[in-house]
Amino acid sequence: MSAGEGSIVQFDNVGLRYGTEREVLSDIAFTLYPGSFYFLTGASGAGKTSLLKLLYLAQRPSRGVIRMFGTDVITVPRNRLPEFRRRIGVVFQDFRLVPDLSAFDNVALPLRVSGVPENEIRKPVADMLQWVGLEQRADARPASLSGGEQQRVAIARAVIARPEILVADEPTGNVDPEMAVKLLRLFEALNRLGTTVVVATHDVHLLKKVPDSLIMRLDRGRLSDPTGALRYPPRRETVGQ
């Protein structure tokens, strides 16, 4: 059995530097298995966002190999990247909502990008807005939403298309602890439906809220493996082997 068989993401010897500066990420190697729930922790500036950018295909590494969905995404032709991006849901650390669109249209964006017919969009988007408690604010522009409300719109947008991988960068940084737990439940629900979840956070309390989660820790650009999850395949995958 070759390393990474049955994996959904595989990083090997990955390094990243911006411009000519020192490497922000070094010797990153790990494997993510489908249906698992990962936390990525580390101090501010450790490189969490940088690692996630590689994961949601916004950035090419300066060295190493990245395989996703069984494909080498570094050498894949540029025009095939959109099809991979559509399989990944992203909650950006800075939300990145389209300022000219209402909360509703922002959440609908991934469906429209994928060409889902308009009559199959209304209900799921409305349901999702209800889930994150924003059904009253569906028509509001991002500028008139509070930070926490914007974050919830960003989360709704990330999960609306039921992505195979969900990448969330500090998704609970701007909400109260109660809402944080509620949003985490949303991620878990998605996870149970088969989505691989990666949540970057420096909130250690959050880690305990998801019992089956695995932890990746970044320390100044290098990955450590406190739970052994990256060295040994997670339980769910080893069952039946």
Added chain:
Amino acid sequence: MKALRHVASDRLLPQARIAGPMPWVIAIMIALTVIAAGAGLGLRNLTQSARNEIAGGITVQIVEGRPAERERQVQAALSLLDELDGVAEVRRVPDEELKALLEPWLGPQAASAEDALPVPAIIDVKLAGSVTEKQLKDLRATIVSSAPSARVDAQARWLQPVFDAAASLQWLAVGLIVLLAGTSAAAVWLAARSALGSNHETIEIVHLLGGTDAQIARIFQRSVAFDAALGGLAGLALGLAAVLLLGKQFAALGSGMVAGGGLGPVDWAVLALIPVIGLALAILTARLTVLAVLRQIL
């Protein structure tokens, strides 16, 4: 299914609004281009019709002081011309007409006084085709042999300086159109750039959510096309109004030659095509600019 997909991607972003001064810049550029093109085309038509009118024209003057001898030579020339091949029309300009023509310069007395000034007799000749240098030479030799006081000239020759001036003006119009088209293209390019600049973030977001280059380019083609269409229509209206007004004023001059400077249906179509070309240019620019931006962000 394809149509639905189209609808879905068209709804990605709200329809763009008028983006600041750009539609107006485009409007002015288009208006100026339409006016320059209208003037150029009018001038071309004018010289063309004038040329056609006098292309086969020859003037025979009998410059002879003695009235009896003048009349003899006129008759000789007329009978010669009547028999010649290739002559479509011969007309002796009546003396009254000549006097009327000269009156403004010489005064009524001088013109009517029997032998005050030797007024030359004039015969207008129209050839079937246009006049060649050789025909003119042959004709001159033939006529002078029996009417020694005759002077034979092609009418086009007198007007050559006018044609030369008109040709220069036409080149000037072409030059202006080229310059204006270049400036219009620049205006459209700037409009596309500014639309992109204020939407750079949106482009990046749609890109990261898996939007294809074609989808994103389409969004901006649409908004830039909207601006350009608005500006183009306003410019066309302005330009056409100016061209029509100029045309009316020239027509009011009543001169037969200037009346030939009107614009035909094809000319109007060419003018109407100018904003369409501007629109196509705007869409192309928007597309290329968006694609260039996207290439830079993986």
